[in-house]
Amino acid sequence: xxxxxxxxxATREAYGKALAEFGDDERIxxxxxxxxxxxxxxxxxxxxxxxFINCGIAEGNMMSVAAGMATCGKIVFASSxxxxxxxxxxxxxxxxxxxxxxxxxxxxxxAGISVGEDGATHQCLEDIGLMRTIPGMVIINPADAVxxxxxxxxxxxxxGPVYLRFGRLAVPTVFDEGYKFEIGKGVELENGExxxxxxxxxxxxxxxxxxxxxxxQGIAARVVNMATIKPIDKDIIVKAAxxxxxxxxAEEHNINGGLGSAVAEVLGENAPVPMKRVGTKDVFxxxxxxxxxxxxxxxxxxxIAEAAKEVIKRK
Amino acid sequence: MNAEKVxxxxxxxxxxxxxxxEAVYSANSGHPGGSLSAADIITYLYMEGMNxxxxxxxxxxxxxxxxxxGHCSPALYGALAERGFIPKEDIKTFRHTDSYLQGHxxxxxxxxxxxxxxxxxxxxxxxxxxxxxxxxxxxxxxxxVVMGDGESEEGQVWEAAMFAxxxxxxxxxxxxxxxxxxxxxxxRDVMNPMPLDKKFEAFxxxxxxxxxxxxxxxxxxxxxxxxxxxxxTLILANSVKGKGVSFMENKAEWxxxxxxxxxxxQAMEELDAYIKKVGGEA
Numbered sequence: 190x191x192x193x194x195x196x197x198x199a200t201r202e203a204y205g206k207a208l209a210e211f212g213d214d215e216r217i218x219x220x221x222x223x224x225x226x227x228x229x230x231x232x233x234x235x236x237x238x239x240x241f242i243n244c245g246i247a248e249g250n251m252m253s254v255a256a257g258m259a260t261c262g263k264i265v266f267a268s269s270x271x272x273x274x275x276x277x278x279x280x281x282x283x284x285x286x287x288x289x290x291x292x293x294x295x296x297x298x299x300a301g302i303s304v305g306e307d308g309a310t311h312q313c314l315e316d317i318g319l320m321r322t323i324p325g326m327v328i329i330n331p332a333d334a335v336x337x338x339x340x341x342x343x344x345x346x347x348x349g350p351v352y353l354r355f356g357r358l359a360v361p362t363v364f365d366e367g368y369k370f371e372i373g374k375g376v377e378l379e380n381g382e383x384x385x386x387x388x389x390x391x392x393x394x395x396x397x398x399x400x401x402x403x404x405x406q407g408i409a410a411r412v413v414n415m416a417t418i419k420p421i422d423k424d425i426i427v428k429a430a431x432x433x434x435x436x437x438x439a440e441e442h443n444i445n446g447g448l449g450s451a452v453a454e455v456l457g458e459n460a461p462v463p464m465k466r467v468g469t470k471d472v473f474x475x476x477x478x479x480x481x482x483x484x485x486x487x488x489x490x491x492x493i494a495e496a497a498k499e500v501i502k503r504k
Numbered sequence: 505m506n507a508e509k510v511x512x513x514x515x516x517x518x519x520x521x522x523x524x525x526e527a528v529y530s531a532n533s534g535h536p537g538g539s540l541s542a543a544d545i546i547t548y549l550y551m552e553g554m555n556x557x558x559x560x561x562x563x564x565x566x567x568x569x570x571x572x573x574g575h576c577s578p579a580l581y582g583a584l585a586e587r588g589f590i591p592k593e594d595i596k597t598f599r600h601t602d603s604y605l606q607g608h609x610x611x612x613x614x615x616x617x618x619x620x621x622x623x624x625x626x627x628x629x630x631x632x633x634x635x636x637x638x639x640x641x642x643x644x645x646x647x648x649v650v651m652g653d654g655e656s657e658e659g660q661v662w663e664a665a666m667f668a669x670x671x672x673x674x675x676x677x678x679x680x681x682x683x684x685x686x687x688x689x690x691x692r693d694v695m696n697p698m699p700l701d702k703k704f705e706a707f708x709x710x711x712x713x714x715x716x717x718x719x720x721x722x723x724x725x726x727x728x729x730x731x732x733x734x735x736x737t738l739i740l741a742n743s744v745k746g747k748g749v750s751f752m753e754n755k756a757e758w759x760x761x762x763x764x765x766x767x768x769x770q771a772m773e774e775l776d777a778y779i780k781k782v783g784g785e786a
Contacts, residue, residue, distance in 0.1 A: 218640070253625075257629065257632060261641075281629075281660075289612055
């Protein structure tokens with residue numbers, strides 16, 4: 190078993206390993222901006238040095254170089270921290286990659302507040318919102334190493350731009366080897382009738398823990414893993430709204446523009462029910478240990494469980 | 505280059521200029537000044553210099569062209585029409601709502617356009633990616649770029665310049681259309697990028713200086729770039745903004761303005777007179 194359930198592995202680690210694992214496809218090239226040791230693209234670099242291109246600390250150029258390579262038939266992975274990929278190079282991604290719908294995969298690591306000690310400048314809480322506004326961009330935020338590996342494979346097989354969001358922090362492996370990942374499909378992990386918790390990334394295990402806390406109080410929560418944030422799985426959201434009547438979203442991202450916004454848009458237009466967004470509340474992060482920062486910013490099972498009780502009251 | 509070839513290219517370039525003016529006039533918007541200053545370089549590449557085939561526009565072995573200063577699309581569309589990639593009559597639809605000829609080049613919509621451009625600084629980077637692919641795949645195709653002088657104020661140009669030299673992209677040739685003017689005036693007044701030749705030399709490029717309106721010099725520079733190993737080549741091409749239309753020449757205000765009816769007619773008359781003078785049929 191590559192990633193045993195419960196074992197803690199960072200999704201960036203699984204990203205680098207997956208690039209090496211699937212890298213025998215000669216169309217694949219990997220670009221990095223002087224962060225290969227951190228983004229873990231060094232795994233690919235070791236296996237296929239001739240197809241690894243270090244672009245130096247120049248993320249804007251890297252994204253446009255990636256676009257140019259994609260026009261020549263390459264499947265290009267361009268990696269940096271989420272802040273400098275989605276943030277600094279937003280306009281290059283929008284105009285050079287998104288507008289011509291080129292086959293570039295943006296491997297963005299160090300997303301979210303769990304970056305920890307580096308602090309606010311490196312804790313990207315806006316990337317999903319930024320990428321969601323680009324027409325045709327697929328956004329995948331895997332919950333664990335198993336899903337991260339499958340997301341890399343799915344991105345290789347998909348023709349078009351994909352934003353892959355990975356974390357620095359080692360997180361518990363949630364899914365077993367038989368887990369199936371499909372772009373654009375949410376996955377119901379646990380059933381329940383009272384409320385639905387829709388989570389993404391490292392908030393998925395927190396949502397599962399919130400379900401346990403709620404069960405102790407006699408509340409049955411459904412848990413949905415929403416790894417693909419764009420295109421959002423409208424059907425699973427509408428079904429959850431109709432069957433459970435209340436929704437809580439949970440993400441390691443600003444509550445504005447991310448998963449919570451995407452779900453609210455679907456609910457507002459199709460099945461309005463009480464909902465609440467768990468995420469960072471339109472604030473910047475700070476330096477600290479990830480284990481201390483996450484609860485400090487309300488990114489934990491307790492906050493999700495409280496939000497669930499609140500929306501149930503509003504039914 | 506023999507005299508007959510020079511004459512032929514001059515006539516093609518005049519046609520390209522006429523189509524560029526036609527495009528901007530039909531749209532009542534667009535960028536004639538820089539289109540006319542780059543017209544001879546783009547004409548040379550499409551009619552003579554590049555290994556391309558309108559009947560096989562996606563051939564992986566073809567040479568690539570990236571118009572990094574994408575706002576000069578009227579010259580590119582003119583050259584694509586002159587070479588037979590797109591019908592000449594479509595030029596009149598430039599920038600129209602129902603046209604595929606967008607204000608800035610769209611590779612998804614226009615046959616023969618290798619990269620979507622328009623946001624300055626990004627085209628030269630994309631061209632680096634194409635040139636790097638040729639190296640990876642051991643292919644012989646070459647990549648050509650036309651960029652603006654004002655464009656060199658974008659920091660990304662220098663990121664790309666570093667990249668191209670670092671990876672020894674000797675299959676990359678960049679023409680810098682040095683007409684000296686940008687929207688707000690003289691480049692030296694707006695944000696002085698000089699000395700451009702020394703800057704590129706300092707970035708480990710092979711730098712050549714030519715007259716942008718002399719086909720023999722354009723060809724000689726392209727050949728010298730081909731013969732240069734281990735370094736990308738920057739061709740600093742001294743040009744006249746608005747070249748070929750008397751009232752547009754060296755005027756920053758023609759960067760992004762469309763001619764009125766009388767001005768359009770005068771421009772066409774001047775270009776037709778030039779064609780007759782060179783020995784062609786207007």
